[in-house]
Amino acid sequence: xxxxxxxxxxxxxxxxxxxxxEVCGNVGSLEDVKRAVQFQIDGIGLFxxxxxxMESDHFPTEEEQFEVYSQAAELLGDKxxxxxxxxxxxxxxxxxxxxxxxxxxxxxxxAIRIGLDQTSILKTQLRALLRAGASGxxxxxxxxxxxxxxxxxxxxxxxxxxxxxxxxxxxxGADLEVGVMIETPAAVMMAEELAERVDFFSIGTNDLTQxxxxxxxxxxxxxxMYNSYHPAVLRAIYQTIRAGHKFGKKVGMCGEFASDPKAxxxxxxxxxxxxxxxxxxxxxxxxxxxxxxxxxxxRLAKEVMKQPAVEDIMRLLEE
Ligand code: PEP
Ligand code: MG
Numbered sequence: 011x012x013x014x015x016x017x018x019x020x021x022x023x024x025x026x027x028x029x030x031x032e033v034c035g036n037v038g039s040l041e042d043v044k045r046a047v048q049f050q051i052d053g054i055g056l057f058x059x060x061x062x063x064m065e066s067d068h069f070p071t072e073e074e075q076f077e078v079y080s081q082a083a084e085l086l087g088d089k090x091x092x093x094x095x096x097x098x099x100x101x102x103x104x105x106x107x108x109x110x111x112x113x114x115x116x117x118x119x120x121a122i123r124i125g126l127d128q129t130s131i132l133k134t135q136l137r138a139l140l141r142a143g144a145s146g147x148x149x150x151x152x153x154x155x156x157x158x159x160x161x162x163x164x165x166x167x168x169x170x171x172x173x174x175x176x177x178x179x180x181x182x183g184a185d186l187e188v189g190v191m192i193e194t195p196a197a198v199m200m201a202e203e204l205a206e207r208v209d210f211f212s213i214g215t216n217d218l219t220q221x222x223x224x225x226x227x228x229x230x231x232x233x234x235m236y237n238s239y240h241p242a243v244l245r246a247i248y249q250t251i252r253a254g255h256k257f258g259k260k261v262g263m264c265g266e267f268a269s270d271p272k273a274x275x276x277x278x279x280x281x282x283x284x285x286x287x288x289x290x291x292x293x294x295x296x297x298x299x300x301x302x303x304x305x306x307x308x309r310l311a312k313e314v315m316k317q318p319a320v321e322d323i324m325r326l327l328e329e
């Protein structure tokens with residue numbers, strides 16, 4: 011079976027009835043990118059740029075970031091490299107940046123909220139990304155979005171960064187795709203309006219599940235309640251995919267749910283375009299997709315979406 015898996019990894023990600031998908035990798039460093047390439051991923055669906063910041067003793071300079079992003083892009087050749095802007099706060103801190111004392115850090119000063127508050131941090135990163143995008147196939151992704159206003163502000167800072175680089179005569183990628191993570195209930199409810207304004211979505215089920223169910227993703231006491239098969243979470247995922255497709259935008263998923271063995275066929279049936287998973291899981295996911303029929307998966311998804319409880323959903327998925 012190991013051999014079969016490996017052989018399937020080298021082949022295109024296509025279902026038995028011919029639907030083309032992508033199985034990408036989630037990474038946090040250049041080392042991870044190298045590993046992901048060895049695992050024959052179709053691209054990188056999530057580069058968690060915060061690790062770059064966490065491993066440094068200062069905010070990484072534009073030049074330092076440019077180096078890392080360029081090298082990552084080079085390792086990937088013409089494959090897509092989706093880099094998420096700094097997603098810090100929540101449970102992730104920085105030694106050199108003072109966070110406010112917060113009662114609820116996961117509902118607090120984190121991710122894009124910091125970038126839009128301290129715009130020079132975001133701009134430094136966007137300039138580095140744009141520059142690396144001059145030669146590499148880079149996509150920019152904003153985390154923890156809750157509103158159209160946030161997207162417009164982030165796009166405005168991106169535009170300013172482009173203008174600065176142009177004025178300075180520094181080469182940059184003019185047509186980088188820009189997307190958002192869908193990982194808050196607000197983003198799901200606003201998915202159509204967001205889809206009109208960005209190039210792609212990536213569903214972050216780790217946070218989405220936590221925020222939809224009001225269940226802390228790290229609290230062991232209620233770990234059993236943290237369940238992405240909850241029909242409310244599945245409906246959120248389905249609604250997001252349909253909203254993206256209504257505006258012709260690709261929808262991926264970079265949360266852990268994308269590699270859950272029982273979820274792959276269901277997500278395929280819901281119309282997900284891209285699965286981004288830890289590189290070690292990529293072969294399994296690809297194998298499942300290559301052995302599934304998209305038509306059949308769609309029928310399964312329709313049935314699952316009618317079920318009122320996790321128990322009923324699991325029964326259908328296990329059949
Ligand atoms: C997510 O929330 O699903 C996600 C992919 O982001 P992170 O796990 O880094 O919060
Ligand atoms: Mg997240």
